[in-house]
Amino acid sequence: MSSQPPQTDRAVTIGPLWGPRYPPRWLLPFVAVMTLLAAISVTLAGSTREPDGAGVFLLFAALFGHLAGYGVYLRWIPLRRGPAMPDDHLTGTSFRYAKWAYYWYVAPIVLAVLGLALFAVLSFPDNTVFATVLLSFCLLAAVAIGFMVYLAPGRLTLTPDGVHHRGLTLVQYSPWSSIVAVVAIESGHERTIVVEVDPGEDDRLRHYLPRGLRSVHPLLPSIVVSDTWLLTDPTLVHETLRHYLGSPEDRAELGTRAAVDRVRHRRFTRGDAG
Numbered sequence: 484m485s486s487q488p489p490q491t492d493r494a495v496t497i498g499p500l501w502g503p504r505y506p507p508r509w510l511l512p513f514v515a516v517m518t519l520l521a522a523i524s525v526t527l528a529g530s531t532r533e534p535d536g537a538g539v540f541l542l543f544a545a546l547f548g549h550l551a552g553y554g555v556y557l558r559w560i561p562l563r564r565g566p567a568m569p570d571d572h573l574t575g576t577s578f579r580y581a582k583w584a585y586y587w588y589v590a591p592i593v594l595a596v597l598g599l600a601l602f603a604v605l606s607f608p609d610n611t612v613f614a615t616v617l618l619s620f621c622l623l624a625a626v627a628i629g630f631m632v633y634l635a636p637g638r639l640t641l642t643p644d645g646v647h648h649r650g651l652t653l654v655q656y657s658p659w660s661s662i663v664a665v666v667a668i669e670s671g672h673e674r675t676i677v678v679e680v681d682p683g684e685d686d687r688l689r690h691y692l693p694r695g696l697r698s699v700h701p702l703l704p705s706i707v708v709s710d711t712w713l714l715t716d717p718t719l720v721h722e723t724l725r726h727y728l729g730s731p732e733d734r735a736e737l738g739t740r741a742a743v744d745r746v747r748h749r750r751f752t753r754g755d756a757g
Contacts, residue, residue: 501667501674501718506558514558517551539601546594553587560710567714568747569723575642576742578723581714585635589628596624627652630691639708639720641727641742643734645685646678648706655706656687659731665724667717670709674717678706678724719746726751 521544528540569576603617631651640647645658657680664679680686682704700707710717723746727734730752736742745751 501669507672510554510558514551514554517547517554521545521547521551539598542594542598542601546591546598549587549591549594553591556583556587557711569715569743575640575647575738576723576746577638577640578713578715578720580635580637580712582636584712585631589631592624592628596621596628627692634691637712639706639713641723641734641737643737646706646724648678648708651712652690652692654687654689654691655704656685657682657704657706658685659728659734661686662728665721665728667721673709673711675707675709676717676721676724677702678708680705719749722749722751 524540524544524547528537528544531537531540567579569578599617600621603614603621606614606617634649634652634654637649637651638647640649645656645660646662648655657678661680661683662678663681666677666679668675668677682688686704688704708717708720713720726745727737733745736745
Protein backbone atom coordinates (compact mmCIF):
# COMPACT_ATOMS: atom_id res chain seq x y z
CA MET A 484 0.00 0.00 0.00
CA SER A 485 1.43 3.32 -1.03
CA SER A 486 1.71 6.01 1.62
CA GLN A 487 0.56 9.56 1.02
CA PRO A 488 3.48 11.97 0.55
CA PRO A 489 4.01 14.60 3.20
CA GLN A 490 2.03 17.80 2.68
CA THR A 491 4.33 20.72 2.08
CA ASP A 492 3.80 24.23 0.81
CA ARG A 493 6.06 23.91 -2.20
CA ALA A 494 5.31 24.26 -5.87
CA VAL A 495 4.70 20.95 -7.61
CA THR A 496 4.30 20.49 -11.33
CA ILE A 497 1.68 17.84 -12.00
CA GLY A 498 2.48 17.75 -15.69
CA PRO A 499 0.25 18.07 -18.73
CA LEU A 500 -3.23 16.67 -18.14
CA TRP A 501 -4.37 16.97 -21.71
CA GLY A 502 -2.56 17.06 -25.00
CA PRO A 503 -2.70 20.21 -27.13
CA ARG A 504 -6.29 21.01 -27.96
CA TYR A 505 -6.94 21.41 -31.67
CA PRO A 506 -10.30 22.71 -32.90
CA PRO A 507 -12.33 20.28 -35.04
CA ARG A 508 -11.49 20.43 -38.74
CA TRP A 509 -15.02 21.37 -39.68
CA LEU A 510 -14.91 24.55 -37.61
CA LEU A 511 -13.24 26.88 -40.11
CA PRO A 512 -15.41 25.73 -43.07
CA PHE A 513 -18.46 26.12 -40.82
CA VAL A 514 -17.50 29.71 -39.94
CA ALA A 515 -16.87 30.48 -43.64
CA VAL A 516 -20.24 29.07 -44.74
CA MET A 517 -22.16 30.86 -41.95
CA THR A 518 -20.44 34.13 -42.81
CA LEU A 519 -21.33 33.71 -46.48
CA LEU A 520 -24.96 32.93 -45.64
CA ALA A 521 -25.13 35.99 -43.39
CA ALA A 522 -23.78 38.20 -46.20
CA ILE A 523 -26.28 36.73 -48.67
CA SER A 524 -29.14 37.31 -46.22
CA VAL A 525 -28.15 40.95 -45.73
CA THR A 526 -27.99 41.42 -49.50
CA LEU A 527 -31.45 39.88 -49.98
CA ALA A 528 -32.84 42.04 -47.19
CA GLY A 529 -31.53 45.14 -48.91
CA SER A 530 -33.00 44.14 -52.27
CA THR A 531 -36.45 43.20 -50.92
CA ARG A 532 -39.05 45.93 -51.06
CA GLU A 533 -41.52 44.24 -48.72
CA PRO A 534 -40.82 45.12 -45.06
CA ASP A 535 -41.90 41.67 -43.81
CA GLY A 536 -39.57 39.90 -46.22
CA ALA A 537 -36.68 42.22 -45.35
CA GLY A 538 -37.26 41.53 -41.65
CA VAL A 539 -37.14 37.77 -42.22
CA PHE A 540 -33.88 38.03 -44.15
CA LEU A 541 -32.37 40.24 -41.45
CA LEU A 542 -33.36 37.64 -38.84
CA PHE A 543 -31.59 34.98 -40.89
CA ALA A 544 -28.56 37.26 -41.21
CA ALA A 545 -28.42 37.70 -37.44
CA LEU A 546 -28.76 33.94 -36.89
CA PHE A 547 -26.03 33.01 -39.38
CA GLY A 548 -23.80 35.77 -38.07
CA HIS A 549 -24.12 34.53 -34.49
CA LEU A 550 -23.45 30.95 -35.55
CA ALA A 551 -20.26 32.18 -37.20
CA GLY A 552 -19.41 34.07 -34.01
CA TYR A 553 -19.92 30.95 -31.92
CA GLY A 554 -17.54 29.07 -34.22
CA VAL A 555 -14.94 31.81 -33.79
CA TYR A 556 -15.38 31.59 -30.01
CA LEU A 557 -14.80 27.82 -30.06
CA ARG A 558 -11.71 28.38 -32.22
CA TRP A 559 -10.37 30.99 -29.81
CA ILE A 560 -10.74 28.95 -26.60
CA PRO A 561 -7.54 26.88 -27.05
CA LEU A 562 -5.57 30.03 -27.88
CA ARG A 563 -6.61 32.13 -24.88
CA ARG A 564 -3.90 33.46 -22.62
CA GLY A 565 -3.85 34.89 -19.12
CA PRO A 566 -6.68 32.83 -17.59
CA ALA A 567 -8.69 34.57 -14.90
CA MET A 568 -7.80 33.83 -11.31
CA PRO A 569 -10.48 32.60 -8.92
CA ASP A 570 -12.32 35.05 -6.72
CA ASP A 571 -13.88 34.98 -3.26
CA HIS A 572 -17.58 34.13 -3.41
CA LEU A 573 -19.71 33.71 -0.30
CA THR A 574 -17.62 31.38 1.88
CA GLY A 575 -15.46 29.82 -0.82
CA THR A 576 -13.04 30.28 -3.70
CA SER A 577 -14.80 30.33 -7.07
CA PHE A 578 -13.90 29.66 -10.69
CA ARG A 579 -16.39 31.50 -12.86
CA TYR A 580 -17.98 30.59 -16.16
CA ALA A 581 -17.29 32.91 -19.10
CA LYS A 582 -20.12 35.32 -19.91
CA TRP A 583 -19.16 35.25 -23.59
CA ALA A 584 -19.74 31.50 -23.61
CA TYR A 585 -23.32 32.13 -22.51
CA TYR A 586 -23.83 34.81 -25.11
CA TRP A 587 -22.53 32.84 -28.10
CA TYR A 588 -24.39 29.72 -26.95
CA VAL A 589 -27.75 31.31 -26.07
CA ALA A 590 -28.04 34.03 -28.74
CA PRO A 591 -28.27 31.67 -31.77
CA ILE A 592 -30.87 29.57 -29.92
CA VAL A 593 -32.93 32.67 -29.15
CA LEU A 594 -32.78 33.81 -32.77
CA ALA A 595 -33.73 30.33 -34.02
CA VAL A 596 -36.68 30.21 -31.61
CA LEU A 597 -37.81 33.67 -32.75
CA GLY A 598 -37.63 32.52 -36.36
CA LEU A 599 -39.67 29.40 -35.65
CA ALA A 600 -42.22 31.41 -33.69
CA LEU A 601 -42.55 33.87 -36.58
CA PHE A 602 -43.00 31.00 -39.02
CA ALA A 603 -45.69 29.50 -36.76
CA VAL A 604 -47.58 32.80 -36.54
CA LEU A 605 -47.50 33.16 -40.31
CA SER A 606 -48.88 29.62 -40.61
CA PHE A 607 -52.15 30.65 -38.97
CA PRO A 608 -54.97 30.03 -39.87
CA ASP A 609 -54.18 27.67 -42.77
CA ASN A 610 -52.12 25.20 -40.67
CA THR A 611 -53.49 25.67 -37.17
CA VAL A 612 -52.39 22.32 -35.75
CA PHE A 613 -48.85 22.62 -37.12
CA ALA A 614 -48.55 26.21 -35.90
CA THR A 615 -49.82 25.29 -32.44
CA VAL A 616 -47.30 22.45 -32.08
CA LEU A 617 -44.49 24.70 -33.28
CA LEU A 618 -45.45 27.47 -30.86
CA SER A 619 -45.58 24.93 -28.01
CA PHE A 620 -42.05 23.84 -28.86
CA CYS A 621 -40.91 27.47 -28.90
CA LEU A 622 -42.49 27.99 -25.47
CA LEU A 623 -40.64 25.00 -24.01
CA ALA A 624 -37.38 26.24 -25.53
CA ALA A 625 -38.03 29.68 -24.03
CA VAL A 626 -38.51 28.11 -20.59
CA ALA A 627 -35.18 26.27 -20.90
CA ILE A 628 -33.42 29.45 -22.03
CA GLY A 629 -35.02 31.39 -19.18
CA PHE A 630 -33.67 29.03 -16.51
CA MET A 631 -30.23 29.05 -18.15
CA VAL A 632 -30.14 32.84 -18.04
CA TYR A 633 -31.49 32.81 -14.47
CA LEU A 634 -28.62 30.59 -13.29
CA ALA A 635 -25.98 32.46 -15.30
CA PRO A 636 -23.15 32.89 -14.85
CA GLY A 637 -22.18 29.46 -13.59
CA ARG A 638 -19.33 28.86 -11.20
CA LEU A 639 -17.42 26.14 -9.40
CA THR A 640 -16.94 27.09 -5.75
CA LEU A 641 -14.60 25.33 -3.32
CA THR A 642 -15.47 25.82 0.35
CA PRO A 643 -14.00 24.35 3.54
CA ASP A 644 -16.99 21.99 3.66
CA GLY A 645 -17.21 20.87 0.02
CA VAL A 646 -17.63 21.77 -3.64
CA HIS A 647 -20.57 23.74 -5.06
CA HIS A 648 -21.33 23.76 -8.77
CA ARG A 649 -23.75 26.15 -10.44
CA GLY A 650 -24.16 24.75 -13.95
CA LEU A 651 -26.29 25.69 -16.94
CA THR A 652 -29.57 24.24 -15.63
CA LEU A 653 -28.65 22.58 -12.34
CA VAL A 654 -27.06 23.24 -8.96
CA GLN A 655 -24.88 20.68 -7.16
CA TYR A 656 -23.11 20.31 -3.85
CA SER A 657 -20.89 17.51 -2.54
CA PRO A 658 -18.97 17.54 0.75
CA TRP A 659 -15.30 16.64 0.59
CA SER A 660 -16.10 13.35 2.29
CA SER A 661 -18.17 12.30 -0.74
CA ILE A 662 -15.51 13.15 -3.33
CA VAL A 663 -13.43 10.12 -4.29
CA ALA A 664 -11.35 11.46 -7.22
CA VAL A 665 -10.69 14.37 -9.55
CA VAL A 666 -9.94 13.23 -13.08
CA ALA A 667 -9.23 14.92 -16.40
CA ILE A 668 -10.88 13.50 -19.52
CA GLU A 669 -11.45 14.53 -23.12
CA SER A 670 -15.05 14.62 -24.26
CA GLY A 671 -15.08 15.20 -28.00
CA HIS A 672 -12.90 18.26 -28.49
CA GLU A 673 -13.46 19.50 -24.94
CA ARG A 674 -11.12 19.21 -21.99
CA THR A 675 -13.35 18.17 -19.11
CA ILE A 676 -12.87 17.93 -15.35
CA VAL A 677 -14.87 15.27 -13.54
CA VAL A 678 -15.20 15.40 -9.77
CA GLU A 679 -16.24 11.83 -8.99
CA VAL A 680 -18.50 11.47 -5.97
CA ASP A 681 -19.97 8.70 -3.88
CA PRO A 682 -23.18 10.53 -2.93
CA GLY A 683 -24.42 10.45 0.64
CA GLU A 684 -27.08 12.19 2.70
CA ASP A 685 -25.39 15.59 2.47
CA ASP A 686 -25.03 15.63 -1.33
CA ARG A 687 -27.47 17.79 -3.25
CA LEU A 688 -28.46 17.89 -6.90
CA ARG A 689 -31.25 20.19 -8.07
CA HIS A 690 -32.46 20.35 -11.66
CA TYR A 691 -34.23 23.54 -12.69
CA LEU A 692 -35.82 22.05 -15.80
CA PRO A 693 -38.72 19.59 -15.82
CA ARG A 694 -37.69 15.99 -16.40
CA GLY A 695 -38.71 16.01 -20.06
CA LEU A 696 -36.56 19.05 -20.83
CA ARG A 697 -33.40 18.00 -18.99
CA SER A 698 -30.22 17.20 -20.83
CA VAL A 699 -28.95 14.67 -18.30
CA HIS A 700 -25.19 14.14 -18.37
CA PRO A 701 -24.25 10.44 -18.18
CA LEU A 702 -21.64 11.16 -15.49
CA LEU A 703 -24.10 12.64 -12.98
CA PRO A 704 -24.12 12.86 -9.98
CA SER A 705 -20.42 13.60 -10.51
CA ILE A 706 -19.58 17.27 -11.01
CA VAL A 707 -18.62 17.84 -14.65
CA VAL A 708 -17.04 21.08 -15.93
CA SER A 709 -15.62 21.67 -19.41
CA ASP A 710 -13.25 24.34 -20.68
CA THR A 711 -15.84 25.62 -23.16
CA TRP A 712 -17.52 27.31 -20.21
CA LEU A 713 -14.70 27.93 -17.75
CA LEU A 714 -13.15 31.37 -17.72
CA THR A 715 -10.02 29.87 -16.15
CA ASP A 716 -7.54 27.42 -17.65
CA PRO A 717 -8.97 23.96 -16.81
CA THR A 718 -5.50 22.69 -15.91
CA LEU A 719 -5.35 25.22 -13.09
CA VAL A 720 -8.83 24.28 -11.90
CA HIS A 721 -7.90 20.59 -11.94
CA GLU A 722 -4.71 21.18 -9.96
CA THR A 723 -6.62 23.26 -7.40
CA LEU A 724 -9.25 20.58 -6.88
CA ARG A 725 -6.57 17.89 -6.52
CA HIS A 726 -4.67 19.90 -3.97
CA TYR A 727 -7.60 20.60 -1.66
CA LEU A 728 -8.91 17.06 -1.97
CA GLY A 729 -5.53 15.64 -1.00
CA SER A 730 -4.69 18.37 1.57
CA PRO A 731 -7.62 18.70 3.97
CA GLU A 732 -5.53 20.78 6.37
CA ASP A 733 -5.51 23.62 3.79
CA ARG A 734 -9.27 23.75 3.20
CA ALA A 735 -9.86 26.28 5.97
CA GLU A 736 -8.20 28.94 3.79
CA LEU A 737 -10.80 28.56 1.02
CA GLY A 738 -12.73 31.79 0.63
CA THR A 739 -9.75 33.88 1.72
CA ARG A 740 -6.96 35.69 -0.06
CA ALA A 741 -4.58 32.92 0.96
CA ALA A 742 -6.38 30.45 -1.32
CA VAL A 743 -6.29 32.85 -4.28
CA ASP A 744 -2.57 33.45 -3.71
CA ARG A 745 -1.94 29.71 -3.56
CA VAL A 746 -3.71 29.21 -6.88
CA ARG A 747 -1.99 32.19 -8.47
CA HIS A 748 1.47 30.88 -7.57
CA ARG A 749 0.51 27.21 -8.03
CA ARG A 750 1.67 26.18 -4.57
CA PHE A 751 0.15 22.74 -4.83
CA THR A 752 1.06 19.39 -3.34
CA ARG A 753 0.25 15.99 -4.68
CA GLY A 754 -2.56 14.04 -3.05
CA ASP A 755 -4.52 10.89 -3.76
CA ALA A 756 -7.01 12.76 -5.95
CA GLY A 757 -7.20 10.46 -8.93
